[in-house]
Amino acid sequence: MTELSGDSNTSVPLLAVLDYGIGNLRSAQKALQKVGADARLTNDPHLVDRADGLVLPGVGAFGRCIEALEDAGLRSAAALAAAAASKAVGPPFLGICVGLQMLHEGSDESPGTPGLAVLPGEVRLLGGDIKRPQMQWNRLELPPWAPDHPMFAGLEGDSWAYFVHSYAAPIGASSVAVCQYGTEVCAAEAVGDLWACQFHPEKSGSVGLAVLANFVSLVKARQRDRRSV
Amino acid sequence: MRTVRVIPCLDVEDGRVVKGVNFVGLRDAGDPVELAARYDAEGADELVFLDIAASSDARGTTLDMVRRVAEEVFIPFTVGGGIRSVDDARGILRAGADKVSVNTAAVNWPALVGELANEFGSQCVVVAIDARRSSEVPTGFEVFTHGGRTPTGRNLDEWIAEVVDQGAGEILLTSMDRDGTRDGFDIEMLQKVAPVATVPLIASGGVGGLEHLVEGALEGGVDAVLAASIFHFGEYSVSTAKAHLSAAGVTVRPTI
Numbered sequence: 001m002t003e004l005s006g007d008s009n010t011s012v013p014l015l016a017v018l019d020y021g022i023g024n025l026r027s028a029q030k031a032l033q034k035v036g037a038d039a040r041l042t043n044d045p046h047l048v049d050r051a052d053g054l055v056l057p058g059v060g061a062f063g064r065c066i067e068a069l070e071d072a073g074l075r076s077a078a079a080l081a082a083a084a085a086s087k088a089v090g091p092p093f094l095g096i097c098v099g100l101q102m103l104h105e106g107s108d109e110s111p112g113t114p115g116l117a118v119l120p121g122e123v124r125l126l127g128g129d130i131k132r133p134q135m136q137w138n139r140l141e142l143p144p145w146a147p148d149h150p151m152f153a154g155l156e157g158d159s160w161a162y163f164v165h166s167y168a169a170p171i172g173a174s175s176v177a178v179c180q181y182g183t184e185v186c187a188a189e190a191v192g193d194l195w196a197c198q199f200h201p202e203k204s205g206s207v208g209l210a211v212l213a214n215f216v217s218l219v220k221a222r223q224r225d226r227r228s229v
Numbered sequence: 230m231r232t233v234r235v236i237p238c239l240d241v242e243d244g245r246v247v248k249g250v251n252f253v254g255l256r257d258a259g260d261p262v263e264l265a266a267r268y269d270a271e272g273a274d275e276l277v278f279l280d281i282a283a284s285s286d287a288r289g290t291t292l293d294m295v296r297r298v299a300e301e302v303f304i305p306f307t308v309g310g311g312i313r314s315v316d317d318a319r320g321i322l323r324a325g326a327d328k329v330s331v332n333t334a335a336v337n338w339p340a341l342v343g344e345l346a347n348e349f350g351s352q353c354v355v356v357a358i359d360a361r362r363s364s365e366v367p368t369g370f371e372v373f374t375h376g377g378r379t380p381t382g383r384n385l386d387e388w389i390a391e392v393v394d395q396g397a398g399e400i401l402l403t404s405m406d407r408d409g410t411r412d413g414f415d416i417e418m419l420q421k422v423a424p425v426a427t428v429p430l431i432a433s434g435g436v437g438g439l440e441h442l443v444e445g446a447l448e449g450g451v452d453a454v455l456a457a458s459i460f461h462f463g464e465y466s467v468s469t470a471k472a473h474l475s476a477a478g479v480t481v482r483p484t485i
Binding site: 023024026027030031034059060061130131133135136137138139158160162164179180181200202203204205206208209 | 230231232234269274299300303304305322323324325326327349350351352353398399427428429452482483
C-alpha cells in the first residue's frame with residue numbers, strides 16, 4: 001500500500017478488481033488509479049478479503065463470464081460480497097457491464113446458467129427495431145424514484161456514457177439511471193453500497209471518471225466509518 | 230436513440246503519429262498520447278490508431294504506445310494494422326486497447342474473425358474493409374486488400390455478411406475510390422451495404438468538409454463517421470464537427 005506521508009487521516013483505498021480471465025481489465029484499473037484508488041487486478045481470495053472495495057468487470061457472453069468466475073474460484077466470494085454490500089455490511093462493490101448483468105438471476109443470453117442472484121429479475125435481449133449491440137454513447141436519465149443517487153454526485157447537466165451491450169437488466173426499484181434505446185433501458189443500479197453500471201465508466205470520459213471517483217469516495221467513507229467504530 | 234459517433238483516425242508508425250499532423254499548441258505533434266488527449270478533450274467519441282508499418286519489429290513500440298494511451302485516455306480506442314493472429318490481438322488488448330481491427334488477415338484467413346470473437350467477444354472485433362467500385366464483381370463493389378492495391382474478387386456485401394456471421398462486432402468500411410479525394414463518402418456504397426451491416430457501421434474515406442459527415446450520417450445511415458485530415462490539419466475541431474452534425478439534425482454526444 002502507498003503511504004501518504006503527513007496525513008494520517010487519508011489512506012489510499014485498496015480496490016480488488018476481480019481478474020477471472022475475461023476481457024481487458026487494464027482500462028478499468030487505470031481509470032480507478034486515476035481517481036485515487038490503489039486498484040489491483042487479482043484473483044487472490046486473500047486480497048479480495050482484505051480489500052476496501054470490490055470491482056466486478058465483465059465483457060462478452062453472460063454464460064462464459066459466469067463459468068470463468070466459477071473456474072477462478074471467485075463465484076461465491078463475489079456473490080457474498082455483493083450481497084453484503086447491498087446491505088451495507090461489507091465493503092462497497094461495483095459491477096461493470098456484464099458485471100452488472102451477472103448480479104441478476106439469469107440472462108436470455110445463456111438460458112440455464114444461474115446468475116449471482118443478488119439483484120432480482122432476468123437480463124433480457126434489447127428489444128425494438130434497433131441494432132444490437134448498442135455500441136455508442138447515450139444520455140443518462142435519472143428516474144423519478146432516484147433523482148440524485150450519489151453515483152452521479154457532482155455531475156451537472158446532461159451526462160453521456162459509453163455502452164456496449166445487447167442485453168439489459170430489468171428496470172426496477174434498484175435502477176438509478178436509464179437510457180433510451182428502442183425502449184427504456186437500465187443503465188445503472190444501486191442497492192445500499194452495491195453499485196453497478198451497464199455502461200463502461202472507465203471508457204466514458206470525464207463522466208465515467210466522476211462516477212468512479214464517487215465510488216472511491218464511498219469506499220473512503222466506509223473506511224472512515226470502520227475506523228470510528 | 231441512435232447517436233452517431235465521430236472518430237478521428239491516427240496513422241502511426243513506430244509508435245509515432247505520421248502524415249503531418251498540424252495542431253497549434255502541441256508540444257509534440259507526433260506524440261499519440263498528446264494527440265489522443267487533445268481529441269478526447271474536444272469531444273471525440275472514440276479513436277482509431279492504424280499502425281501503417283506494422284512490421285513484426287515494430288510490435289514492441291506499438292504495444293508501448295497502446296499502454297501509454299490507455300493510461301491517459303478514457304474513451305474507447307481501436308488499434309489496427311498488422312494484426313494477424315489471436316496472439317497479436319491479445320497483446321494489443323492486454324496493453325489496454327478496447328478493440329482490434331483486422332483487414333487483410335481476415336480476407337486471407339476468414340476463420341480469424343471467428344477466433345477473435347470467440348476468444349475476446351465480438352464487441353472488440355472490428356473488421357476493416359477497403360472497397361472500390363469494380364466491374365469485376367456482380368454487385369459493382371469489390372473488396373481490396375493491401376491498402377486498396379490487391380483485388381480479391383469478393384463482393385462487398387457478401388464479405389460483410391460473412392464477417393458479421395463470423396462474429397465481427399463492427400465494420401469499418403473505407404472507400405478506396407474516395408480515400409484522400411476530399412469528395413465525401415461514397416454514399417451509394419454505404420446505402421448498398423446497409424441491409425447486410427446488422428452490426429454498427431463506420432464510414433471512412435473522402436471526408437473533406439463537415440457537410441460530408443452529415444451526408445454519411447443522414448444519407449449513408451451509418452453509426453459512426455471516421456475522418457483524419459480535416460481534424461489533423463486543424464481545419465475543424467471535433468467539437469465544431471459535432472455542433473455541425475447536431476444543427477443538421479444528427480444526434481451526437483454534445484461536447485462539454
